[in-house]
Amino acid sequence: MRPRAPQLELADIQGDILRAYGNAYDCTSYAFVRIECEPAQARAWFAGLLDHVTTAQPWRSKPLTTLNVALTASGLAALGLSQPAVGSFSHEFRQGMAARAELLGDTGPSTPQRWEPGLGTGDAHVLLTINAQTTADHRRALGKMQAAMRDAGGMRVLYQQDAQLLHGAREHFGFADGFSQPAIEGATEDKTPGGGVPQKDGSWRTLAAGEFILGYPDEDSNVDRHRRLPPAPDGALGRNGTYVVWRKLHQDVALWRRTIEAAAARYPYGDARKLAAKVVGRWQDGTPVETHPFGPDPEFDPAAHGANDFRYGADLDGRRCPLGAHVRRTNPRDALGHAGKLSFRHRMIRRGMPYGPVLPDGVLEDDGAERGLVFVSFQASIFRQFEGVQTPWINDGNIFGLGADKDFLLGDAAGSGKMTIQGEKPYFLAPQQAFVVTRGGEYLFVPGISGLQAIADGVWTRALARIHELGSFSADR
């Protein structure tokens, strides 16, 4: 019998985490700000942001723009947090994404040495995410942000990435994206069929809120006699906050199209569209290949209740949805056996946005334009939930019985690893150079509103005579 979950403090949680802002915001900017002044001066500017930060409270009417604030480990220090306070954050967050490149498969063209200027260097301190309904609103919001920085002095935008919704909520390879999200107890229970944890009787249950927001019981807490909460930064710093993964992923759309076209020439079961669907695990409109292995469902609506209600248990040889298909790798559901016990603690909330102009249909040569996906995920543990998918599930095949095969769609830049499309006549896709290259990224923390206020008020800035190690479990192996 699961203990009753505590009520989520929506007024204290930042927005766009539990419930997506949705597709009403056409324009998004991610502005990485660098603090180049004394912490006290920076905190004054920081305090000025707080009135505009959007929370998780339900809206009566959608605001024209939204603002959310996240920080890197060096950003916490730049705002004056003491060493022990920063030390209460997770190991991988403090190390930063660039230092963990090897683990994440960010090698070759994706190596941090080749990242866009400023990203992964420790220079990025504060991430301001601005969403706007129209380009005019967007310009205004950016203008306000720049004016506030000018007035405060000592802050500058180190790196800015603009992103915008593509037609049909697709990403650049043409696939509907973002609608498959975890079902969170007390927040997104509507997503339970298909978005929750698969149960033996065919039903689903929600995931504990603490898997995504700190300060609440997570799945482990629910089997703990003492109901201990998961590790989190001290007090108000951590409560109602969560960790963020931000990655700029360049997509070589022309290469993808050419590769699939060429490979489809000899594919015995269909055309390029089908082969692409087999690689991804969904058709372009979002229809799962598991439920519709021959063609997309004309009635499929990704927003419909139960749209994601499917599982892989009856397809353990991968003949419907290939064992190494992208969506099967990133969310195995019940595919790993043991009633989903190996997957349910590796879920992420995803809120990314595409960037760059569309490559027109049928164009097979790269036009040199910058396009791709800004990948954003929220999770209570970067190590378990993001890295726990990236390293063993995307960049390896061991857990799926696929040897060293990587995710054909996203696999790392080493360009090794084939993909088997299982079937009566199995088909093999040859190893490729990367379709997706990492152009930069950061690990961040998005505090609750009280946490933001306490940072602005300089609560954890007391310098201590001795630096002491806080005994939190360090998942750095």
Added chain:
Amino acid sequence: MRSPNIAGQTYALMVWTPIRPGAEDALRAHLEGLGHRASPLAKLPRTHMARWLIVPDMPVAPRTHARDPLGDQYLLFTSNFDGDVDSYLHELVELMAEEAAAIWSHCIGCPQTAEGAALKAYLHRNQVDSGFAFAAYGDASVARVKTALDKRTRLIDFVVRAQEMAPAQRRKAFLKEFGGG
């Protein structure tokens, strides 16, 4: 009664030897240095996996009252290999003579001339049985595993290329690559 160290045709060997007080750092440095060159254990072709660990003491859990110190630091050598332990130890002292002496001479009770039958007897005397040994593919020897892995790699490479071939060409290429059974 079957030895608890046996799993399939493999054997799980554990040898605990106390380290001479004062020699711990030198031994650790020596073992760490091995990592930079090819491992001496590669000279023992029957070895699937092996390792040397330095066990500084029995860890004491927090809030435990009774300490249970080891006294000396211990060198633990473990190895999972094919076949019987007696012939393996014989190979170890013969094929890895120099390296074995260099390592175990740091340990208490090691014969002055750390070689041959004397070293073998020392290691055997300090062997500790496993309570339970498990091997995921205990029936396969090192040689067989390596051949199988190589064949798999070559076959994967072949099946991908073979898709582009005309049937007659494919048959010919297959027989050339894998034929002769």
Added chain:
Amino acid sequence: MRRLRYPHLFFEVSFNGSWAQYIDSSVRVLTTGMFSFWSSSRTFPGPLPASPFQAFFKHHEVDATHCYCAYPEAMVTMVRSALALEQRLDMFAHRAENIPADRFDTAWEAFLEDAQEFL
């Protein structure tokens, strides 16, 4: 020869992936087994939740100073696949010599259908 006051349990394992992920998988999938194996150990916190168990493990862990593996690039599942595949490949290669050219393709496809899960 030293006598320890208490018996001590020594556990050694070689696995693929990070140790934290290995432990996390083990406790959820082998919960009963984990409990019976470790329950006699002092201060064993129980197999679930995973965090205290991981801390227990980490506290008692000793790093290898030098390791060797005869086939370091392979993983258990890959070795098992390779062994299963080898049997099938050897059998097919043996037969292939005598399969007439016009029947080879069918035989090849049948072989692939059977072998795909090991590739």
